[in-house]
Amino acid sequence: MKKRLTSTIAIAxxxxxxxxxxxxxxxxxxxxxxxxxxxxxxxxxxxxxxxFYAFIxxxxxxxxxxxxLPSGRMFKEIPVFSQFxxxxxxxxxxxxxxxxxxxxxxxxxxxxxxxxxxxAGEIDGRFIFINENNTPRIxxxxxxxxxxxxxxxxxxxxxxxxxxxxxxxxxxxVAGTRFSVPIPQRDMPxxxxxxxxxxxxxxxxxxxxxxxxxxxxxxxxxxxxxxLSHPGRGKSHGWFFFTTYNTEEASTLLEVNxxxxxxxxxxxxxxxxxxxxxxxxxxxxxxxxxxxNVYDEHTHTATSTMKKEVRVVNPSEVPGxxxxxxxxxxxxxxxxxxxxxxxxxxxxxxxxxxVHSFTKMLAxxxxxxxxxxxxxxxxxxFEDVLAxxxxxxxxxPLHTEFDGKGNAYTTFFISSEVVKWKLGTWExxxxxxxxxxxxxxxxxxxxxxxxxxxxxxAMNKITKDRYLPTGPEMEHSAQLxxxxxxxxxxxxxxxxxxxxxxxxxxxxxxxxxRSQKIYDLEDNKHPxxxxxxxxxxxxxxxxxxxxxxxxxxSHFSPDNIEGIKLGDKVYFHVTNLEQDFDVPHGFxxxxxxxxxxxxxxxxxxxxxxxxxxxxxxxxxxxxxxSALHQEMQGYIRVSAANANTPLIWSMGExxx
Amino acid sequence: MIxxxxxxxxxxxxxxxxxxxxxxxxPTPLAMNIHVNDFSxxxxxxxxxINLMNHxxxxxxxxxxxxxxxxxxxxxxxxxxIGLLIGWKGNYKWFLGWFILMLVLSAAxxxxxxxxxxxxxxxxxxxxxxxxxxxxxxxxxxQPPLFGTKDILNFKAHSYxxxxxLFLGLGIASGFLAYFxxxxxxxxx
Numbered sequence: 001m002k003k004r005l006t007s008t009i010a011i012a013x014x015x016x017x018x019x020x021x022x023x024x025x026x027x028x029x030x031x032x033x034x035x036x037x038x039x040x041x042x043x044x045x046x047x048x049x050x051x052f053y054a055f056i057x058x059x060x061x062x063x064x065x066x067x068x069l070p071s072g073r074m075f076k077e078i079p080v081f082s083q084f085x086x087x088x089x090x091x092x093x094x095x096x097x098x099x100x101x102x103x104x105x106x107x108x109x110x111x112x113x114x115x116x117x118x119x120a121g122e123i124d125g126r127f128i129f130i131n132e133n134n135t136p137r138i139x140x141x142x143x144x145x146x147x148x149x150x151x152x153x154x155x156x157x158x159x160x161x162x163x164x165x166x167x168x169x170x171x172x173x174v175a176g177t178r179f180s181v182p183i184p185q186r187d188m189p190x191x192x193x194x195x196x197x198x199x200x201x202x203x204x205x206x207x208x209x210x211x212x213x214x215x216x217x218x219x220x221x222x223x224x225x226x227x228l229s230h231p232g233r234g235k236s237h238g239w240f241f242f243t244t245y246n247t248e249e250a251s252t253l254l255e256v257n258x259x260x261x262x263x264x265x266x267x268x269x270x271x272x273x274x275x276x277x278x279x280x281x282x283x284x285x286x287x288x289x290x291x292x293n294v295y296d297e298h299t300h301t302a303t304s305t306m307k308k309e310v311r312v313v314n315p316s317e318v319p320g321x322x323x324x325x326x327x328x329x330x331x332x333x334x335x336x337x338x339x340x341x342x343x344x345x346x347x348x349x350x351x352x353x354x355v356h357s358f359t360k361m362l363a364x365x366x367x368x369x370x371x372x373x374x375x376x377x378x379x380x381x382f383e384d385v386l387a388x389x390x391x392x393x394x395x396x397p398l399h400t401e402f403d404g405k406g407n408a409y410t411t412f413f414i415s416s417e418v419v420k421w422k423l424g425t426w427e428x429x430x431x432x433x434x435x436x437x438x439x440x441x442x443x444x445x446x447x448x449x450x451x452x453x454x455x456x457x458a459m460n461k462i463t464k465d466r467y468l469p470t471g472p473e474m475e476h477s478a479q480l481x482x483x484x485x486x487x488x489x490x491x492x493x494x495x496x497x498x499x500x501x502x503x504x505x506x507x508x509x510x511x512x513x514r515s516q517k518i519y520d521l522e523d524n525k526h527p528x529x530x531x532x533x534x535x536x537x538x539x540x541x542x543x544x545x546x547x548x549x550x551x552x553x554s555h556f557s558p559d560n561i562e563g564i565k566l567g568d569k570v571y572f573h574v575t576n577l578e579q580d581f582d583v584p585h586g587f588x589x590x591x592x593x594x595x596x597x598x599x600x601x602x603x604x605x606x607x608x609x610x611x612x613x614x615x616x617x618x619x620x621x622x623x624x625x626s627a628l629h630q631e632m633q634g635y636i637r638v639s640a641a642n643a644n645t646p647l648i649w650s651m652g653e654x655x656x
Numbered sequence: 657m658i659x660x661x662x663x664x665x666x667x668x669x670x671x672x673x674x675x676x677x678x679x680x681x682x683p684t685p686l687a688m689n690i691h692v693n694d695f696s697x698x699x700x701x702x703x704x705x706i707n708l709m710n711h712x713x714x715x716x717x718x719x720x721x722x723x724x725x726x727x728x729x730x731x732x733x734x735x736x737x738i739g740l741l742i743g744w745k746g747n748y749k750w751f752l753g754w755f756i757l758m759l760v761l762s763a764a765x766x767x768x769x770x771x772x773x774x775x776x777x778x779x780x781x782x783x784x785x786x787x788x789x790x791x792x793x794x795x796x797x798x799q800p801p802l803f804g805t806k807d808i809l810n811f812k813a814h815s816y817x818x819x820x821x822l823f824l825g826l827g828i829a830s831g832f833l834a835y836f837x838x839x840x841x842x843x844x845x
Contacts, residue, residue, distance in 0.1 A: 518701075553708055579701035580708070581684075627712065628785060 059499025062109035072494030081109020085595030093606035097304035121449030125510035136160030153290035180223035193251035197223035234340035238272035245330035265324040333399035357387035403453025444505035519602030526604035528573035551585035559634030563647030586622025660830035661739025666823025714784025748838020
């Protein structure tokens with residue numbers, strides 16, 4: 001067995017060596033006269049707009065970055081699972097609850113797979129969802145404001161990796177578990193993993209109008225590793241597919257022990273069937289502990305609610321709801337083509353790429369042609385569900401995307417390339433190298449029935465010499481390819497922030513038109529908002545001092561405050577009175593132990609300051625807001641704890 | 657003549673005038689509509705943002721209401737009523753009188769507008785953040801043009817009539833036309 005694997009790798013290495021030779025030849029051929037043509041394809045003239053938005057996960061940055069294609073320019077980093085001192089996200093009183101979990105406040109996350117909401121199998125650009133891998137959570141970002149507006153923790157899950165993919169009408173955003181765990185969590189020996197640990201697949205419903213998330217049910221599966229997933233679409237709408245590895249159920253040295261079985265599974269889950277079962281009262285409410293955090297754009301404030309139970313379903317309760325499709329060698333990506341017929345299992349240790357047929361799967365289920373079962377779940381026969389396989393396309397297949405024109409594009413991590421192949425004939429059409437060791441790839445409109453197959457970009461794990469060196473630690477690198485022709489054409493390298501896993505992309509028009517410019521001050525329902533300079537005040541409640549402060553070009557009101565004492569907890573509630581596009585104001589005070597605040601027009605944000613020293617301390621606007629920005633400052637006087645300094649404030653006149 | 661008398665009522669439906677301010681930082685220009693009875697934003701919050709800009713050079717805030725907002729509508733209602741009355745009574749010579757009355761009143765309105773603009777552009781706060789002087793050393797004013805386009809520091813200011821003014825103009829012209837038609841009918845009769 002081991003010998004066979006070695007020889008396979010050796011063959012593939014030689015193969016890879018040949019292909020990379022070919023490719024380098026082609027790349028060289030394109031420099032010179034043709035390269036100017038390539039430059040034109042990615043050139044977006046000053047003041048003009050990119051054709052596509054790309055939302056690239058930040059991986060261990062915990063955030064999501066927004067890029068334009070084809071230029072590869074970065075527009076914004078949206079804070080999601082990590083504190084973000086730039087805006088005060090996770091530091092301001094309003095946004096701290098967003099990072100609350102059943103394990104307490106967590107300042108960091110590992111974001112992975114963004115996916116855009118859909119209507120009738122087409123990307124609609126309303127929301128984007130993204131998963132946190134480490135402390136399992138799913139976040140929703142509103143693409144009207146490009147802000148994180150909801151985060152729900154996923155109980156019974158660990159390594160929230162096969163997430164956060166949406167069904168074709170955004171009925172559900174689905175979250176699988178890469179690590180199986182004891183359910184419910186309990187104190188038990190690790191070596192008793194096998195047969196005792198379970199993997200929860202969570203179906204989180206999304207309310208059609210508001211987008212509010214709620215865990216509808218969790219399917220408690222055998223203790224495998226559920227690696228990636230995608231929804232069925234079109235004819236297979238109503239099903240969800242998950243790749244698994246570690247069907248060996250090993251709990252130690254997985255690199256060896258989870259690579260023993262010749263085939264692992266793709267789990268096919270008929271969620272419509274389970275939904276019906278649950279709607280009729282099926283399943284069990286199980287005690288659980290998870291946070292649900294919601295940001296209200298009118299109060300500009302997030303609230304965190306701890307939920308106490310979750311509905312779980314054992315697949316054996318719902319016959320015909322779950323099947324296993326044998327798939328070679330620890331499949332990673334689980335990708336469904338735009339028609340919903342083909343399910344690609346990217347067996348990362350396999351020399352071939354396996355493609356299953358949804359039609360054949362239904363026929364095999366109908367014919368009850370099973371090859372045994374695992375924990376009560378029927379296993380279909382490999383030959384019965386196989387649509388075909390792409391023979392020896394490369395080494396280490398990870399992910400596949402589709403162009404909507406009958407072609408598929410698969411990344412190969414080990415041979416560091418993208419291979420284009422044809423659905424149905426399984427023939428390889430083209431291959432292009434990536435620099436280096438590509439993980440995911442994205443075609444705009446990727447997870448939908450209608451991909452917008454003009455560009456494809458590869459997100460690489462290794463950067464090395466692609467840019468000017470920046471010491472041992474570098475940003476990752478992506479490569480953009482033109483895929484409008486028969487052959488892929490490499491257009492551009494661009495650095496990406498953090499460790500991008502997946503990205504979601506779409507044509508810019510839908511989102512661009514809806515993007516909000518300001519928050520309406522009239523709609524500001526923040527309890528501590530001051531909506532004009534006349535509303536400003538300072539209120540003491542014991543040792544808490546609340547400052548209702550406003551900003552407008554170019555002053556704070558009040559800008560002189562006295563009567564603060566050591567031991568006080570000072571709340572700066574800062575409302576930006578501006579109602580003009582792109583006129584934020586910032587707030588920072590000397591000795592502040594949190595971050596600055598960056599307050600958008602019409603918004604209120606709060607920073608808490610617990611002064612530790614007597615003195616007169618300045619505060620100022622951190623955003624170069626106007627010609628008089630440098631004048632936008634104030635002073636706050638801190639007296640000794642036992643002082644009698646009266647609480648007074650002013651703006652535009654000396655304090656009496 | 658009846659039509660002539662009714663047309664100026666369009667001023668209650670459409671703005672009379674518009675002042676637009678363009679600058680590089682305002683890809684969507686700031687603009688204010690002037691109605692017979694109100695100032696209004698062209699895009700949300702434009703007036704607030706014009707005020708914010710102008711406070712740097714010490715200009716006053718654009719007022720919520722001015723006395724003209726009461727006088728102008730009353731004037732229009734009265735002249736329209738007179739127009740209807742003489743249209744109904746039907747002596748064409750009166751049409752000319754109405755036409756001249758309207759011309760005089762409109763000219764007075766424009767002069768009043770000019771006076772307000774002049775005050776707005778020249779009556780500056782002595783504590784203004786930024787003070788500019790002309791080449792001859794006098795204090796620079798920021799009066800928008802009465803009609804046309806003018807560069808004011810980093811802004812390009814446009815001042816042009818709107819639909820309401822067109823209705824008024826057509827009304828006045830129709831009055832004049834009615835006079836000629838009336839005269840012609842009289843002579844042929």
